[in-house]
Amino acid sequence: MGSPKTGLLSNWALLISAVCLSFVLAAHSAPxxxxxxxxxxxxxxxxxxxxxxxxxxxxxxxxxxxxxxxxxxxxxxxxxxxxxxxxxxxxxxxxxxxxxxxxxxxxxxxxxxxxxxxxxxxxxxxxxxxxxxxxxxxxxxxxxxxxxxxxxxxxxxxxxxxxxxxxxxxxxxxxxxxxxxxxxxxxxxxxxxxxxxxxxxxxxxxxxxxxxxxxxxxxxxxDEEFDGNALVPFAHGMALISNELYQEVKQACNGNFYNPSTDVCKQQLEKVNEDIDGLNIYDILEPCYHEPSKIKITGASNSRLPSSFRLLGETEKPLGVRKRMFGRSWPFRAPVRPGIVLTWPQLLNDLSVPCTDDEVATSWLNNPNVRTALHVEDEGSTGGWMLCTDKISYNHxxxxxxxxxxxxxxxxxxxxxxxxxxxxxxxxxxxxxxxxxxxxxxxxxxxxxxxxxxxxxxxxxxxxxxxxxxxxxxxxxxxxxxxxxxxxxxxxxxxxxxx
Missing domain, CATH: 3.40.50.1820 (Alpha/Beta hydrolase fold, catalytic domain)
Structure with missing residues (x-):
């Protein structure tokens, strides 16, 4: 056991160390x-x-x-x-x-x-x-x-x-x-x-x-196999396809829906695809919206709906319905196959993202005053903000x-x-x-x-x-x-x- 003097010095050493540590943290805390x-x-x-x-x-x-x-x-x-x-x-x-x-x-x-x-x-x-x-x-x-x-x-x-x-x-x-x-x-x-x-x-x-x-x-x-096989049971469980079609596609594909190996399997999967076409892939309960030349699908809140969009069925028929998500264009493309994965713009030759209304984020984040407030570098370096970019080449x-x-x-x-x-x-x-x-x-x-x-x-x-x-x-x-x-x-x- 140390002397009182030694103990006092030890206490002072601890106190000084604590003060120094606090100073270091303060000096290097959030910039x-x-x-x-x-x-x-x-x-x-x-x-x-x-x-x-x-x-x-x-x-x-x-x-x-x-x-x-x-x-x-x-x-x-x-x-x-x-x-x-x-x-x-x-x-x-x-x-x-x-x-x-x-x-x-x-x-x-x-x-x-x-x-x-x-x-x-x-x-x-x-x-x-x-x-x-x-x-x-x-x-x-x-x-x-x-x-x-x-x-x-x-x-x-x-x-x-x-x-x-x-x-x-x-x-x-x-x-x-x-x-x-x-x-x-x-x-x-x-x-x-x-x-x-x-x-x-x-x-x-x-x-x-x-x-x-x-x-x-x-x-x-x-996982390629688990994710790729997920949609058919989901569609059946959600009453998006009939029980008859479900049994037929199971038999034709032998339970392998993500990588069809026979023409009969592909034909049955195409029937499934036809039944679910036009649904909002991000939420099957949500409605679809469209501009004159394309479909967009909103998220949970209609407050995000641009005035130029209209409910599907309220006016003329749309020119086309956006298909599956990139790299997930089931049944012909499995979710996570190895190799280059196309981004949305690269896949669709369009900077907007299907099933997503990004008007609010795009207008706010591309405002010069917002960019200044966020300490964003000049647009010459970063380009304009996009929900999903076409700049990158991405390899899974x-x-x-x-x-x-x-x-x-x-x-x-x-x-x-x-x-x-x-x-x-x-x-x-x-x-x-x-x-x-x-x-x-x-x-x-x-x-x-x-x-x-x-x-x-x-x-x-x-x-x-x-x-x-x-x-x-x-x-x-x-x-x-x-x-x-x-x-x-x-x-x-x-x-x-x-x-």
Whole structure:
């Protein structure tokens, strides 16, 4: 036991160390030049601090990824930090910010900029959240060489990991917060591959050490066979095709719907395709809208409907109906085949995205005052903001995601796989099947889960922290269709509570 003098010196040493550490964190805390002080269209007070800007991940190509960071409205110093990724590939995460779970609801205005109102179900109610435009060429992210826009699964995961390491150097005060990675659609590839890179970095002692706790994937593409076979059972279960046709196509295709090997199978699949043609692939309950030359399909709220759109059937017949989602033009193209995956504009030779009305986001994010407020680089570098870009060439080069989910959950990372049960783009039937295929023991048998005293969907829990969850009545972008329910399951999962 040391002398009183020695003990006093030790206490002073601890105090000095604590002061020095506090000074270092304060000196390197959130960069003030990234602070967002106002947003055109919003006249109130921000409920928490917002930051936005760029992280340079490759000085040679000047590859710069853009982020928007919203601090938690609860306890930012303790609440989880969540990275959000939209899919595509090639689609901006401002899709999630504007239309899904950002801090604002956007109201379309025909005499000026959209008006912003606080979103009572924004995910920043319970977490710090980073919206990242990835890979370079998407949204406001850019590079100074076209070669940097040739990318794929592996490259995107590596670049996003580099972003995270550099981002936490800019915001070191959040290093001890629980960290999660979340996303939807093609982020079913982005999320597990990035989580794997983060986990490898943690195991190897890479600094800064991220406090990864788990990840969330919503209606995410995962595996060629499971996703490709999901639509026929979904269509049958939702009464979109007759039982007779279902039995015929099962027999003709021998259960293999995603890769038809006979002409009879192809013919039966075409009958299925004819029956479901014209439906909103993102939510079969939602109506279709169209301009004179093309169909567009709105999301959950008709407040996003441009005045030039009309309900299908109210006026003249449309000239054509948009088909399946890119790389998912079932039955002739499976969801995640290896090789080049065309972005929406490349597939359709059209900058608008089928089934999506992006007028609000496009008008707001391309306004010069908004770009200035967000600290966006000049348009000569970034180009105009598009929901989904045609700049990139994207290669699906990491195959099935099942091996990544297996690796991560076996390491102890918690995973929530959630599905809007009326999405025909990535049907819940495929996600339910592949989660079961991992072979984990069921520890929470299939049951309803509740939100606002109502059945909000169904869930099944497995060992190793894996949970599958459906959201009743939701489409492809769950928080857009069911914002209250989405905030409920999101909050519970982050806290490690039973959903």
């Amino acid at each position: 003030e030049e990234a602070l967002v002080t106002h947003l055109p269209g919003f006249n109130g007070t921000f409920p928490s601090k917002h930051y936005s800007g760029y992280v340079t991940i490759d000085p040679k190509t000047e590859k710069r990824l853009f982020y928007y960071f919203v601090l938690s409205e609860g306890q930012p110093s303790k609440d989880p930090v969540v990275l959000w990724l939209n899919g595509g590939p090639g689609c901006s995460s401002f899709d999630g910010f504007v239309y899904e779970h950002g801090p604002f609801n956007f109201e379309l205005s025909y005499d000026g900029l959209p008006k912003l109102h606080l979103n009572q179900y924004g995910w920043s109610k319970v977490s710090n959240i980073i919206y990242l435009d990835s890979p370079a060429g998407v949204g406001f992210s850019y590079a100074n060489t076209t070669a940097a826009y040739i990318t794929g699964d592996n490259e995107t995961a590596l670049d996003s990991h580099t972003f995270l390491l550099k981002w936490f150097e800019l915001y070191p005060e959040f290093l001890l917060n629980p960290f999660f990675i979340a996303g939807e659609s093609y982020a079913g590839v982005y999320v597990p591959t990035l989580a794997f890179e983060v986990a490898k970095g943690i195991d190897s002692g890479l600094k800064p050490a991220l406090n990864l706790k788990g990840y969330l994937v919503g209606n995410g593409v995962t 080069n990491l195959g099935s995601m099942i091996k990544y989910h297996k690796n991560l959950t076996m390491r102890g990372y918690r995973a929530l796989i959630f599905s809007g049960d009326h999405d025909m783009c990535v049907p819940y039937t495929g996600s339910e099947e592949w989660t079961r295929s991992l072979g984990y023991k069921v520890v929470d048998e299939w049951r309803p889960w509740m939100s606002n005293d109502q059945v909000a969907g169904y869930t099944q829990g497995y060992e190793n922290g894996l949970t599958f969850l459906t959201i009743k009545g939701a489409g492809h972008t769950v928080p857009e269709y069911k914002p209250r329910e989405a905030l409920d399951f999101y909050s519970r999962f982050l806290l490690g509570e039973k959903i």
